[in-house]
Structures are given as structure tokens and as C-alpha cells.
Amino acid sequence: MATVQLLYFARLREVLGIERERVVLPEGVATAGELRAWLATRGGAWTTELDTKRQVRIAVNHDLADAAQPLSDGDEVALFPPVTGG
Amino acid sequence: MATVQLLYFARLREVLGIERERVVLPEGVATAGELRAWLATRGGAWTTELDTKRQVRIAVNHDLADAAQPLSDGDEVALFPPVTGG
Amino acid sequence: MPVRVQEGDFDISAEIRALRAGRNDVGAVASFIGVMRDFNEGSGVTELTLEHYPGMTEKALQQILDEAHGRWRLQDALVVHRVGCMRPADQIVLVVALSAHREEALAACAFIMDYLKTRAPFWKKERTPAGERWVASRASDDEAAGRWLGGEKP
Amino acid sequence: MPVRVQEGDFDISAEIRALRAGRNDVGAVASFIGVMRDFNEGSGVTELTLEHYPGMTEKALQQILDEAHGRWRLQDALVVHRVGCMRPADQIVLVVALSAHREEALAACAFIMDYLKTRAPFWKKERTPAGERWVASRASDDEAAGRWLGGEKP
Numbered sequence: 001m002a003t004v005q006l007l008y009f010a011r012l013r014e015v016l017g018i019e020r021e022r023v024v025l026p027e028g029v030a031t032a033g034e035l036r037a038w039l040a041t042r043g044g045a046w047t048t049e050l051d052t053k054r055q056v057r058i059a060v061n062h063d064l065a066d067a068a069q070p071l072s073d074g075d076e077v078a079l080f081p082p083v084t085g086g
Numbered sequence: 087m088a089t090v091q092l093l094y095f096a097r098l099r100e101v102l103g104i105e106r107e108r109v110v111l112p113e114g115v116a117t118a119g120e121l122r123a124w125l126a127t128r129g130g131a132w133t134t135e136l137d138t139k140r141q142v143r144i145a146v147n148h149d150l151a152d153a154a155q156p157l158s159d160g161d162e163v164a165l166f167p168p169v170t171g172g
Numbered sequence: 173m174p175v176r177v178q179e180g181d182f183d184i185s186a187e188i189r190a191l192r193a194g195r196n197d198v199g200a201v202a203s204f205i206g207v208m209r210d211f212n213e214g215s216g217v218t219e220l221t222l223e224h225y226p227g228m229t230e231k232a233l234q235q236i237l238d239e240a241h242g243r244w245r246l247q248d249a250l251v252v253h254r255v256g257c258m259r260p261a262d263q264i265v266l267v268v269a270l271s272a273h274r275e276e277a278l279a280a281c282a283f284i285m286d287y288l289k290t291r292a293p294f295w296k297k298e299r300t301p302a303g304e305r306w307v308a309s310r311a312s313d314d315e316a317a318g319r320w321l322g323g324e325k326p
Numbered sequence: 327m328p329v330r331v332q333e334g335d336f337d338i339s340a341e342i343r344a345l346r347a348g349r350n351d352v353g354a355v356a357s358f359i360g361v362m363r364d365f366n367e368g369s370g371v372t373e374l375t376l377e378h379y380p381g382m383t384e385k386a387l388q389q390i391l392d393e394a395h396g397r398w399r400l401q402d403a404l405v406v407h408r409v410g411c412m413r414p415a416d417q418i419v420l421v422v423a424l425s426a427h428r429e430e431a432l433a434a435c436a437f438i439m440d441y442l443k444t445r446a447p448f449w450k451k452e453r454t455p456a457g458e459r460w461v462a463s464r465a466s467d468d469e470a471a472g473r474w475l476g477g478e479k480p
């Protein structure tokens with residue numbers, strides 16, 4: 001069973017009211033996209049913010065990842081809005 | 087009869103051995119291109135350097151000019167190689 | 173150090189001097205400074221807070237510089253990005269690219285900014301008379317970054 | 327003063343500070359420094375003399391800035407070009423463009439350099455181990471300037 005560290009940034013961190021958490025991935029959640037869909041089932045702001053129509057970026061171990069990116073035990077997975085630096 | 091002030095710069099100044107001169111334009115020399123052709127009839131380096139195959143820029147009163155540019159009494163006409171600043 | 177994330181301000185002269193030190197083959201120094209405006213999306217902005225993702229930020233910026241080095245013949249390149257609280261007219265980001273030729277230095281500088289705007293994990297929160305708001309990403313930034321995917325060298 | 331021709335060196339920080347003074351609407355500062363290399367066209371260069379055409383130089387540079395202002399929304403722009411004798415690693419020319427948006431500042435900076443390279447009356451003479459020589463103009467500079475004639479905004 002894979003355990004991953006989740007981080008949330010910027011507007012997503014504020015709206016979800018959480019900065020980081022450790023989760024054990026359930027059966028059937030093995031990619032970045034599946035993780036997002038699973039978190040969206042938590043209801044409330046989770047469902048609204050992580051809806052597939054919303055722009056959410058996912059980074060796995062400090063690299064931007066697409067939905068198909070497989071997750072492994074110990075991964076650091078960050079969810080955040082499109083970046084706005086510069 | 088038009089009198090113009092001629093200036094020479096950079097390699098052209100060095101090769102022709104002249105920095106500036108005042109000339110009275112003869113009959114039939116009324117444009118920048120005709121001036122250049124007339125100066126080229128002086129022979130020696132003048133003929134070589136002002137040959138139509140050589141790249142020579144002409145400015146009339148501080149503006150780059152093409153061969154058709156008409157010349158007037160009192161004009162300042164500069165001849166120089168392509169620029170290489172920056 | 174070609175990539176720095178810091179709270180403090182920077183001085184472009186000092187940064188260029190350090191980057192050029194010991195080199196006599198540089199012909200072109202292209203640079204860009206992003207500055208905080210007092211106006212955005214139709215309202216006044218009095219304060220800006222820049223959040224980032226420590227660890228990923230440095231890695232993402234280094235990857236952008238590596239890609240620039242792969243595309244152009246650069247002698248060196250630098251990104252300094254500030255985080256924390258900023259005021260109008262404050263400097264936010266500095267990019268410098270050194271090359272023998274101006275075309276490559278200027279193109280690399282534009283490229284680095286375009287990629288930074290879409291790939292480096294920074295987020296801006298603005299304070300306006302109506303309250304705080306997170307800055308929305310711009311579609312034009314995605315388009316600007318997308319220009320470079322075709323392999324063209326504008 | 328947006329156009330200066332001078333023998334002395336310049337400091338990019340001081341120039342940008344002066345140009346930005348009193349403005350809180352600048353979002354982007356694009357700049358370019360042309361530097362003397364110790365190598366050109368296959369041989370070492372130990373000294374460079376820059377000649378110009380006083381009177382026309384200032385007018386030509388101002389025309390180039392005017393055209394840049396006509397093409398992009400710039401809050402201000404600056405050209406400082408040195409003349410006289412220079413050594414390797416010396417700064418030769420500085421261009422700065424201020425805009426609300428980076429695309430316009432960067433494009434204007436590239437445009438000003440391209441036009442300066444083909445329209446401003448400066449000439450370089452290099453001292454090499456084999457003697458002195460006038461620098462030949464580059465066809466690539468004419469092409470770079472020509473890019474802007476189609477009216478495109480790269």
C-alpha cells in the first residue's frame with residue numbers, strides 16, 4: 001500500500017483549509033489523475049475545487065506531472081492552481 | 087548653382103584621405119546618386135571606393151538617403167560605409 | 173549560482189558584474205526585470221505577497237535554464253526571484269542571459285521569462301481596496317510559452 | 327534624456343533607476359548591453375575605437391526610439407552609446423525599454439538594437455595582432471532589421 005505526502009498551495013491551500021497531509025492510497029488510486037478524482041469525492045470545497053473543469057496543476061516529487069503519472073510509495077505530490085510568478 | 091558640404095567617415099575617410107570638403111555641384115548632378123557617380127570619376131581610390139558595386143551609405147542633412155534624393159544648396163551630404171555600431 | 177529565490181531585493185549591476193566576472197568572450201547581455209505595478213485587472217494594488225513551493229521552485233527554474241542552454245549558445249544565465257511581501261515599484265524577478273551574439277541572448281531572455289511564467293511554482297496574491305485576491309493565470313502566458321514548442325527561434 | 331552618446335562608461339542600475347523614477351505603472355524592464363569581446367572574425371582583438379557622426383547619431387537614435395514608441399506601448403526607452411577607445415569586456419551600448427507588459431518591453435529592446443545596428447552612424451575599428459581593421463557589416467544584421475519591415479511583432 002502506497003503512502004504519499006500531499007501538499008496544497010496558494011488559493012487551493014486557502015480554500016481547502018489544509019497545507020499538507022499524509023494519505024494511504026486506496027485500491028484503484030495509482031496515478032496523479034486518479035488521486036485528484038479520489039480527493040474530489042471528499043465533498044464540499046474538495047469536490048468544487050478539484051472538479052475536472054477546474055485548472056489544477058499536480059507536481060510529483062517536484063516535477064510537473066500529467067494525469068497518467070504513476071504514484072509510488074513515499075512520493076511528494078503537490079496540488080496547486082496555475083502559477084502566476086514573474 | 088548648388089554648393090554642398092561633403093563629409094566622409096570611417097574607412098572611406100581613411101582611404102580617400104579626406105574628412106570634409108565643400109563642392110559646387112556641376113550641371114547634371116542634382117541627386118545623391120549623381121553626386122556619388124560624379125565623385126567616382128575622380129579616379130584612383132575615388133573610382134574604386136565609390137563604384138556602384140561597393141556598399142556606400144549616403145546621408146543628406148543627417149537622414150539616410152537613397153540615390154534618388156534631390157540635393158539642395160547648403161545641404162550636408164555624408165558618405166560612409168555600412169554602419170557597425172552596437 | 174544561476175538560480176536564487178530570496179526575500180531581499182537585488183541589484184542588476186551587481187548581478188551582471190558577478191555573472192560576467194572573468195569572461196572576455198561575452199558580446200551580449202540581455203536582461204529582464206519584472207516589477208510590481210500599482211494597477212492590475214482594473215483595480216489599484218497596494219501590496220503583493222509571493223508564495224512559492226520551496227524545493228520545486230529551484231528545480232523548476234534550473235530546468236528552465238538548462239533548456240535555454242540547450243537551445244542557444246549561452247555563456248551563462250541567471251534567474252533571481254523574490255518571495256514574500258512587496259510594494260508597488262518593487263523588483264520581483266531578474267533574468268540575465270550572456271552570449272557572444274545579441275540574437276541568442278535576447279531570445280533566451282524572452283524564453284526564460286515565458287517558461288517561468290507557466291512552469292515555476294510561484295503564486296501572487298494582491299491586496300486591493302476591495303480586499304485580497306489571488307492573481308489569475310493569463311491565457312496569453314500559456315500562448316507565449318507555447319510559441320517555443322514548435323522549435324522555432326524567434 | 328532618452329538618447330546619449332558619450333565617451334564614459336555607464337551603470338545599468340543607475341540608468342534604469344533614473345528612467346523609472348516616479349512611475350508605479352511599469353511592469354517590465356527589458357534591457358540589453360553590448361559588450362566588447364576579445365575575439366572577432368577569427369582573431370584576437372585588444373582594442374576597439376568607435377567613430378560616429380556627431381549630429382546625425384543623436385537624430386538617428388531618436389528616430390529609432392520614436393519608431394519603437396509607435397509600435398509598442400512603452401512608458402519610456404533609452405539608448406546610451408559610447409564612442410572613443412575601448413578594451414575587451416568594456417560596455418559599448420545600453421538599451422532599456424519600459425512597458426506594462428514583458429512582451430512589449432522585450433520586443434522593443436530587440437527592435438531598437440536591430441535598427442541601431444543598421445541605421446545609427448557608428449563604425450568600429452579593431453586592433454588585432456595583425457594590425458588595425460575596420461569591422462565589416464554583417465548581412466545577418468540587415469536580415470535582423472528587415473524582419474521588422476513586414477509589420478510583424480515577434
